[in-house]
Ligand SMILES: Nc1nc2c(c(=O)[nH]1)N[C@H]1C(S)=C(S)[C@@H](COP(=O)(O)OP(=O)(O)OC[C@H]3O[C@@H](n4cnc5c(N)ncnc54)[C@H](O)[C@@H]3O)O[C@H]1N2
């Protein structure tokens with residue numbers, strides 16, 4: 001049963017109509033897209049520190065790029081008309097006096113009349129009158145009475161090796177749009193158009209804790225019946241990769257009052273509170289009840305495997321995400337539900353998961369009713385074609401499947417699985433985590 005409730009920002013209640021049965025993943029995505037609002041205010045950031053931040057303003061070029069016509073090669077700038085005339089005369093080469101030298105950073109100077117060449121270097125501005133650059137490897141120079149002469153091939157087209165002003169970016173062009181997470185090339189572009197600072201969204205503040213009386217910190221001895229907390233470490237790593245500002249609140253026992261108090265406290269100074277474990281239906285699963293009493297669950301129980309009991313809601317004024325405790329389910333639901341939720345809260349533009357259609361090198365059966373994301377990696381078959389291979393156990397408790405996998409393959413909700421040779425959507429982890 002999917003659950004809904006009245007809500008506080010940042011998740012509006014409007015779209016959370018009650019629904020029977022398991023909620024399809026597509027519907028959960030739609031609800032996140034329409035109901036979750038950005039919560040992060042803008043702040044200034046120096047361009048050298050901006051990689052990984054989310055842009056909060058459009059960046060508009062106030063100058064063309066490049067700002068002037070310039071040489072794409074070290075060589076000699078000439079008039080294309082001089083070369084064309086030599087070709088018309090049947091001459092393979094033309095000899096011209098070299099009247100000037102222009103290096104990168106020099107001004108272009110006065111117009112150059114026909115019948116003259118200019119020594120020029122990559123990035124140097126072309127002087128008026130010359131629009132063609134012949135690379136120096138094709139040129140031969142000679143000294144004649146204090147005058148340098150250059151012999152050039154005539155078979156060079158007008159405009160060769162010229163980079164036009166504005167060919168990369170025109171004045172007034174929006175070079176970066178709000179909502180992008182700045183990659184190295186974006187930072188380079190901001191610098192290229194002269195920016196030293198950018199308006200970005202402040203990082204999303206996320207609090208995280210694990211629930212489970214069986215959990216102990218790594219390094220601690222394990223009493224009978226206990227295991228190490230691994231989810232929190234994987235989840236923290238994924239949240240950092242998504243650009244979040246993290247508070248690690250440790251492990252809580254399966255005790256309703258402790259979980260309620262921790263959620264209440266965390267909601268005060270965080271935008272998003274994430275838990276792992278305790279969202280299923282057992283008597284020891286107290287997270288759902290605590291959220292119900294502090295805000296509300298907007299959805300719970302998706303037609304999804306692994307991760308059916310993943311829960312989205314609000315706690316006081318903060319968004320809430322309850323990840324299922326099974327180690328694979330926690331990471332997969334953080335990727336499938338947490339990622340779009342975090343993107344919306346961060347003010348990031350919509351970034352659907354990147355998918356590559358690839359043939360399966362395995363057969364896998366499933367029951368209809370839940371969309372399944374199985375752990376796969378890419379390899380080659382005997383003919384050298386790229387194929388997907390699947391981990392032998394797809395149990396949501398087998399963390400090794402996530403370690404071996406490089407991504408997930410998406411098996412449709414109504415399907416009964418995949419046969420060897422059929423094409424599947426492959427979702428690589430690395431591209432999902434920028
Ligand atoms: N009767 C039912 N039982 C279960 C259902 C159900 O629908 N009916 N759903 C199953 C599914 S699917 C999942 S997924 C799990 C999720 O349950 P919880 O979120 O309540 O998780 P827990 O019960 O707390 O733990 C499940 C499993 O994972 C281990 N775990 C928990 N936290 C961690 C951690 N931080 N690091 C490593 N491992 C962790 C825990 O020890 C359990 O083995 O419920 C099914 N049950």
Ligand code: MOO
Pocket residue numbers: 304305306307308309324326329396397
């Ligand atoms: O839906 Mo659960 O995550 O498979 O074990």
